[in-house]
Amino acid sequence: MITFENVGMRYGMGAEVLRDVSFSLDRGSFHFLVGPSGAGKTTLLKLLYLAHRPSRGLINFFGRDLMTMEREALPRMRRRIGVVFQDFRLFEHMSAFENVALPLRIQGAKKAQVADHVEELLCWVGLEDRMHARPATLSGGEKQRVAIARAIINKPDLLVADEPTGNVDPEMSRRLMHLFVALNKEGTTTVVATHDEGLVQSIGAPILKLSKGDLEHVPGGTPIDPGA
Template sequence: MISFENVGMRYGMGNEVLTDVNFSLDRGSFHFLVGPSGAGKTTLLKLLYLTHRPSRGLVNFFGKDLVSLERGALPRIRRRIGVVFQDYRLLDHMTAFENVALPLRIQGAKRAQIADHVEELLCWVGLEGRMHARPATLSGGEKQRVAIARAIINKPDLLVADEPTGNVDSEMSRRLMHLFVALNKEGTTTIVATHDEGLVRAVGAPVLRLDKGTLTHEPGGKPVDPGA
């Protein structure tokens, strides 16, 4: 479904941030991305949600060679990817409900369908009382939950989450991971970047570990289960 082959990435004339990165994400797989600050995780995530192209190597998304693909074709592929940004990137002039509903509106979903799905999902992430609040009035943890709901509302083929539990308490962290796992079991390929090694051990999914731009692979310890 998604593969990186001998991918290298550098900015300008600097040293490579990523060196000979090789991995594949099969449809419906679940992986964690871990590594210390400065290891190259942010750069790899940008390649995964298509804001950057690699300096070298082959990248394939959904059967398409991204390196040779025309830029005009990228929006169609991006619509198949849900992204949870560490800095939320909510639209300040929209309510929580409107932010989450936006992907469905872009797809042309009917108003009643949008209302049902958005309300259900916001309740699931514990924001039933904050649906009509604007981002400026939300806490960091509440903004994070809105961002997660927006990323998964249309059940994307690929979900890329950058530190999705970094601003919530342990109980909400487990609840959100349960949501990711449930979505994954319905076929969404999922990759979660995190510093929380305890969460990685609890879930037991395979790990992609970056260190100084070099990627290594670690098998999962047990079946994906956030309640373990």
């Protein structure tokens, strides 16, 4: 479980970007994070993937207090989190295959296991012909799919995705969301930030709605037919 209690966040001496944010993410839960530009979504995501510590309040990750966690423990904790960045953050000197394989190699997976898992996942996201291409030669949509594959290849405990379908067509968007849902059903806690109202309706998951740094909890609705 991940819990935020009265979390506030400010940068330097500026006004608080987040104010008294409280919520819980149960293991295996799925939430959307929504809100207009400037609402604080990016800051909340950074707290979720441990890029920052809050200015005040309490954050508990998998039974550990983030505020008192030793700096040396953070890299190990981050390995339990998969992140899909809006700007991809792929390693330019690595191929699509090598980018996706990196989390498994860091974990010490065997070479044959890495090859099987990476090839299967890249085929699933439609990149079977682009496995050995470097990011500079990939389109925005292809880079997005590589970034998603890298984030989920090791089945993280927490998946944080920032606009994961913003650079793909509707059909690929549906396929990627089915992949997220399948991973979630296996126990991965999932938070997806998006402006796509149709995407939110298609899943019907609970919503964390930010507005000017304040958080509102919205229960999930009834999912629509994905094929509609």
